[in-house]
Amino acid sequence: MGARLIDGKALAQQVRDRLAVESAAVLAKTGMKPGLATILVGDDPASHQYVKSKQKACDAAGIYIDDHKLPASTTQAELLSLIEKMNADPKIHGILVQLPLPKHIESRVVLEAVSPDKDADGFHPYNFGRLVEGNPVFEACTPKGVIKMLESTGIAIEGKRAVVLGRSNIVGKPLALMLLQRNATVTICHSKTKDIASVCREADLLLVAIGKAKFVTADMVKEGAVVIDVGTNRWTDGKLCGDVDFEAVSQKAGWISPVPGGVGPMTIAMLLDNTVESAKRMAGMK
Numbered sequence: 231m232g233a234r235l236i237d238g239k240a241l242a243q244q245v246r247d248r249l250a251v252e253s254a255a256v257l258a259k260t261g262m263k264p265g266l267a268t269i270l271v272g273d274d275p276a277s278h279q280y281v282k283s284k285q286k287a288c289d290a291a292g293i294y295i296d297d298h299k300l301p302a303s304t305t306q307a308e309l310l311s312l313i314e315k316m317n318a319d320p321k322i323h324g325i326l327v328q329l330p331l332p333k334h335i336e337s338r339v340v341l342e343a344v345s346p347d348k349d350a351d352g353f354h355p356y357n358f359g360r361l362v363e364g365n366p367v368f369e370a371c372t373p374k375g376v377i378k379m380l381e382s383t384g385i386a387i388e389g390k391r392a393v394v395l396g397r398s399n400i401v402g403k404p405l406a407l408m409l410l411q412r413n414a415t416v417t418i419c420h421s422k423t424k425d426i427a428s429v430c431r432e433a434d435l436l437l438v439a440i441g442k443a444k445f446v447t448a449d450m451v452k453e454g455a456v457v458i459d460v461g462t463n464r465w466t467d468g469k470l471c472g473d474v475d476f477e478a479v480s481q482k483a484g485w486i487s488p489v490p491g492g493v494g495p496m497t498i499a500m501l502l503d504n505t506v507e508s509a510k511r512m513a514g515m516k
């Protein structure tokens with residue numbers, strides 16, 4: 231492997247260690263730990279696993295968890311009423327509504343019901359708008375984690391040619407805006423982009439979030455580029471893999487993040503970071 235590894239797992243541990251100290255400072259000043267409400271509707275095993283991992287990480291970082299597991303039959307009105315309660319609860323500084331929600335509930339309505347001041351996932355249109363303005367408060371966890379991973383390499387983002395594959399509202403678009411805010415020259419590719427390989431080859435920073443296993447091959451990557459892989463897919467052997475052909479691309483890239491052990495742990499760490507930041511803001515500590 232020629233490329234240097236961007237170890238998301240190790241970086242996430244560093245973030246959690248820092249947050250444990252900051253949480254203790256919030257507790258000392260206010261008598262309350264930073265608090266995260268986790269809301270999960272239904273029985274999706276993957277969602278239960280995600281929430282469990284997030285809660286475990288919160289625990290390690292001294293964050294109080296208010297856990298709400300609701301049956302799949304929960305109505306939209308019942309869910310909105312719980313969110314209203316969490317919005318008003320002074321022990322809660324962040325609210326996580328685990329997606330996907332059951333089909334009879336409109337995710338957009340629910341995410342907009344979360345107070346923008348407790349929007350730990352950064353999905354509220356107010357916070358998205360603040361990011362568009364270049365003046366963010368809560369930033370979406372996955373792209374925020376990708377930026378921290380880029381910064382960990384010590385390579386300047388400013389002036390670089392960044393290519394983002396994927397334009398979802400939770401990863402591709404906010405990531406492109408965060409790169410723009412840091413003065414990269416940004417291109418966003420999507421499923422209708424023509425000759426995506428040649429666009430990718432121009433990238434100093436290649437950020438991939440499309441959900442297609444091993445889509446990015448070595449011939450699509452510039453020598454020495456920084457490649458960060460957001461994708462989470464199952465390969466034909468059942469093993470977890472990213473959107474990048476790690477084995478081949480790591481021979482050509484300068485830096486590369488693995489899957490698993492890359493963006494996933496950083497996404498969770500940024501949820502914790504957003505919660506602690508929120509608690510500090512509410513306590514007048516920043």
Ligand code: NAP
Nearest residue numbers: 372396397398401420421439440441460461462493494497
């Ligand atoms: P999404 O909402 O499905 O969006 C996928 C994006 O990729 C769309 O913009 C789509 O283009 C584009 N796309 C699909 N096929 C393409 C192709 N062949 N060429 C170019 N662009 C293509 O997905 P997402 O939520 O952003 O997630 C992307 C991946 O990241 C998934 O594997 C997901 O599991 C993973 N993920 C991981 C984490 C983590 O913490 N590790 C967090 C979030 C997501 P159109 O807009 O034209 O359809």
